[in-house]
Amino acid sequence: MQTRGAVLREAPGKYEVVDLELDDPRPGEIQVQMAASGLCHSDDHLATGDVPCGIYPMAGGHEGAGIVTKVGANTPGYAEGDHVVFSFLPGCGRCRWCASGHQNLCDLGQFLLAGCRPDDPSSFRLSFDGAPVGQMSGISTFCEHTTVSVHSAVKIPDAIPLEVACLTGCSVGTGWGSAVNSAEVKPGQTVIVMGIGGIGINAVQGAVHAGATHVIAVDPVEFKRTKALELGATHAVASIEEAGEIARGFTNGQGADSTIVTVGVTTGDHVAAAFATVRKQGTCVVTGLGDITKTGVNIPLGELTLFQKRLQGSLFGESAPSFDILRQLELYQEGVLKLDELVTTQYTLDEVNQGYEDMHAGKNLRGVIRYDA
Template sequence: MQTRGAVIRQAPGKYEVVDLEVDDPQNGEIQVQMVASGMCHSDDHVATGDIPVGVYPFAGGHEGAGIVTKVGPGTRGYKEGDHVVFSFLPGCGRCRWCATGQQNLCDLGSTLLQGSRWDDPESFRLHLDNGQPVGQMCGISTFCETTTVAIDSAVVVPDDIPLDKACLVGCGVGTGWGSAVNSAEVKPGDTVIVMGIGGIGINAVQGARHAGASNIIAVDPVAFKREKAQELGATHAVDSMEEATELAKQFTNGQGADSAIVTVGVTKPEHVGQAFAAIRKAGTAVVTGLGDISEVGVPIAISELTLFQKRLQGALFGASAPSFGILRQLEMYQQGHLKLDELITKTYSLDEIQQGYQDMHDGKNIRGVIIY
């Protein structure tokens, strides 16, 4: 069938909305009419070229929710009319990582940027009207009005949850919340620094608050973002890591923060070094943000790593299992323990996607959401 979607034709480049042909679902696939899509910074990394992809044109979007309109032959567990939230990380349920409770590291993740079906690099679900293949971001491409995806990437959610809010738990909420709760292992009474308050960092603040941290120091140069951080649980908000580090020492008798979580939109090696320097002995620096993925090297002292027994921890989707974590976070939302409505700064139409990303770069948005 025909649909419309936002694609990048080359990198660096800008998203443009074009007419697309989308395949009917095959076995193990569903077709979904999108209701909403979050505008994550990772899709902008694709546009800038920080994250190279396997094929151009490439249809963006990896944080979305919608309603199932077709189910592939022989596909169990889904029916037309189901409400689904996409997980940007698929889960096969069979590989070593899924079998040991680390679904966020599923082996299918190795194909997220190739743009084709998982099992066939020559098979694409999206095409231009001239037949040219179009890659799918994370195998889902939520910047399309209708998309066809593998069921490995879709979680059925209760019908009474608003999908324009639920879309956020497919990436930003779980990534930030889990970075604090799972990766940093925040404990009651901890002092935590969250570096960078965007769609991920704001949820790291929520996670640290939920875990019982006494001091949550949000760091961002944009005053609006510092204000939002305090609305969602930060106890302090400053514009530099120097000030955050000094505050953490004041709260801990000079020891430093128990953990520092790096959620900067374009993460650079120096950000990791600053977080590492801010934590106490046996503390944890969590790196969640992305930048140029070809960049190598982090400015930390090996002696400090060894003799102070500090931990440098990466975090993918906050070390959460998507098929469980998405539903748990939506339960928390329904119970009033997790804020979603407050994360959405502004909504856009698909045709306004470039304005949405400009607003993100200008520091005007915590999360922009496309409404279909």
């Protein structure tokens, strides 16, 4: 079938909405009519070239939800009309990582930027003018319709609005899990969250849910600081240095129990500044991305060793999406996890570049593309 989708022809570049040819689903695949897609910073990293793609054109989008319209042959468990959220990280359920409870590290993740079917690197579900088009994370949620592996889909209750459910496919789990899983926040602790965008605001929520007494949000944009306070932060400041001083004031001069780095374009300097704010045996969690080819973090090695500090990377907040997406949506239904409040602006597919301009201008916590808009 034909569908419209936002693609990158090169990097650096901008998204262009074009008509694409979309494959019907094969066994183990479903075709989905998209309802909504979050405008995550990672897709902007593709556009800037911070994260290089394996093929161009590449159809963007990796945070989305929709309704199943076709089911591939011999694909049990799915039917037309099912509501699904996509996980940007697939879970095969069989590799070492899935089997040991680390689904976010599933071996299928190696194909996320290749854009191809994981079982056949020469096969692509999308094409443009007869040439193959890659799918970001194998799901390409910046398309009106998409065909994906069931390894990337989680069925959800029909009653949950898809325009907010889509956020659990990346930003909610990444931020919430960065606090709950990677930082292992405990009741009574002091936590700093550095960078209050789509990921950072959910790290704030995660730290609050885990029982942190003090949650200090850091962002230079006043709008984001205000939103952090509305969603549970106890303090909101413009600089990491000020946050460190506040944390030391609560901990007899020791520092934060954990600092979570969710800056949109993360550098080694951000990590070093965050590392300096944590106490002995504290944890600095690095969740944000920047230029993934860059190396070097200027931290004192003696402080790392003698203070037993921990520097911890976090992919998708160490989530198990087939479980955690449904758990987070249950928390939303119970009124514990805020999702509606995260969506600042809704856009049409043709406004995708405007959405990213607004993100860079600090106007949004999360922009969302609505396909019925």
